[in-house]
Amino acid sequence: MKIQHKLTLNSSLVFGLVFTISSVLIxxxxxxxxxxxxxxxxxxxxxxxxxxYLEEDELSTRDYSKIEKKxxxxxxxxxxxxxxxxxKIHYGEADPDSNITDKILKTVRANGKxxxxxxxxxxxAIYYRDNQGSFSIIIKANNPTLEAQETELIRILLTALLIGMIVIVVLSYSLSKEAYRPVRQIIEQVKNMDVTSGKHTLSYAGTKDELEDLFKEFNSMMEKTYQNIQIQKNFISHASHELKSPLASIVGNLEVLLQKDRExxxxxxxxxxxxxxxxRLEKILQNLLVLAGLDQHNHEKTSEERLDEILWEVxxxxxxxxxxxxINVLWNLPENNTALLLYKCVPTQIYIALYNLIENAAKFSNLEPVEIVLTDTAGRLSIxxxxxxxxxSEEDLAHISEPFYRGQNAFKTKGNGLGMAxxxxxxDNHxxxxxISSVVGEGTRIRLFF
Known part of the structure; x- marks a missing residue:
């Protein structure tokens, strides 16, 4: 059942229940x-x-006639x-009434009414004492007017309930339909959306409510999906290129050798x-296996290691x-504070990560010195x-963590575009x-905050 219909049904049931309870109370x-x-x-x-019956002998004829008339x-x-x-019946109806029992007569005499x-x-019934004796006076009557009023009231309440249910169903259905109009529009947009064909966003009216927040989050998710698709496309393109180059070189060399006898x-x-x-192919495949293991969060066992020792190994x-x-190392750390250098990690992975960063710095330094600075930043180590x-460039910097992506400055340099990824x-896993900040022609600065 659709939410719109559920809302209509629930509101109608609630109205019917409330009206029924109110009608019963009324x-x-x-x-x-x-x-x-x-x-x-x-x-x-x-x-x-x-x-x-009992005061005739004590009243004047005039007063008694007034009472008689009333x-x-x-x-x-x-x-x-x-x-x-x-x-025993002393006055009034001679036939006894089966509903008037001795118990009731005793109750009347005991309570007075x-x-x-x-x-x-x-x-x-009332209990009346007179000079003629004490009597239990019991009046029996039907109230046809009250019975007719009861019937009419029930008819009015049932009619009101029926009309109210019709009104509430129509009104709640109309309101829910209007309330979910943006959702239906979004559903139609999503049905016609092909996330693989390009960048798409949902268009919606600004309502400043939870629906607008939902649509914003959905657009944000679509943006991330589009970026992931682009990354996958770039990955396939760059991976094909990186794998194709050494394979083509191997095939070419072997074909040349097979053309004729050589020295x-x-x-x-x-x-x-x-x-x-x-x-080169082996290194690419090894890096791909490492990257796949990291994506699947297949971490090795972590232990508390000294980061400076890993850095010296690199x-x-x-x-x-x-x-x-x-490569110059500047040690801006307080003395005798080894706790700052301790970090729970997988040492082999930290070694690989630091190696890739520092190797890139050395590779693209144009033979200029590379500086590594260790600093105490608010009680935590930064490198x-x-x-x-x-x-x-800014364009390349935006894709620097994508597998196989190589910037314009890297085409003439040995590498496969997997180190930064x-x-x-x-x-991120640690x-x-x-x-990362960089200026073309001036260099690159990378800061790590542990």
Missing amino acids: YLTFIRSAERIFFEELSRTASLTAMF FLTASANQEIRLYDKTG YSFKVGNAFYY ILEYKHANQNVLKDAE LDQLAGEYKTTR EIQDKGTGI IATKIF GIKIS
Whole structure:
């Protein structure tokens, strides 16, 4: 069931329940009030009856005639019975009433008055003492007007309930339809949307409510989806290029060798080229396996390690690979504070990440010195890697963490575009914040916050 229909159904049920409860309360209140008023009328009739039957000898003819007139008017269509102490009918209707039992007569004598209802018959009794004796005066009457009013009230309430249900169903359906109009429009837009064909966003009216927040979040998700699709496309494109180049070189070298017999030196030179390209392929595949493992969060066991020791291992390795590039380390850390250098991590991954960053700095430094600065930043370690080389453009900087993406400054430099992707993923998995700023022709600065 659609939310719009659920809203209509629920609002209708709630209205029906509330109206039914209200109607029952109104009906019961009306009946009780009407019965109370009718019993009061019977009480006055009972008093007149007592005076009519028992006070004739004590009143003047004029006063008695007034009482008689009122009595005859008030007692029309009513049954009157006066019971003496023995429970026998002394005045009024001669036929006994099965609803008037000895227990009721005792209750009347004990309480002085008593009222009750049996079916549609109303009974009101008083106990009256006179010089002729003590009598229980019981008035029995039906109230056809009240019965008609009850029937009419029930009809009015049922009619009101029916009309109210129709109105609330139509109104709630219309309101819910209007309220969910933006949602239906969005659904139509989503149905016709092809996220692979280009960048798409949902268009919606500014309502400043939860729906607008939902649409904004959806557009944000669409933006991220589009970016991921573009990254995947770039990944496929760059990966194809990176894998194709060494494979093409291997095939070309082998085809040249097979065209005719060659000298031993030529075979040796060709084999060296093939081996070099095969090693390049092997390195690309190794990096892809590392990156895939990081994406799947298949972390190795972490342990608390000293970051400076990992850094020295990286620098020792790079010292042999980039002999012409000087790497300076500036130690701006307080003395005897080894706790600042301790970090819970996977040491092999941190080694790979630092190696890739510092190697890039050395690779693109144009033989200028690379500076590494260790600083205490608000009680936490920060490492800054800065070179004065070619720099990175803003356009390339936006894609620097994408696998196989290589900037305009890197086409003439050896590499496969996976180093930064692996490094940023490792830092992200370890909760290490990375900040990169660069100016073309002036160099690049990378800061790591542990």
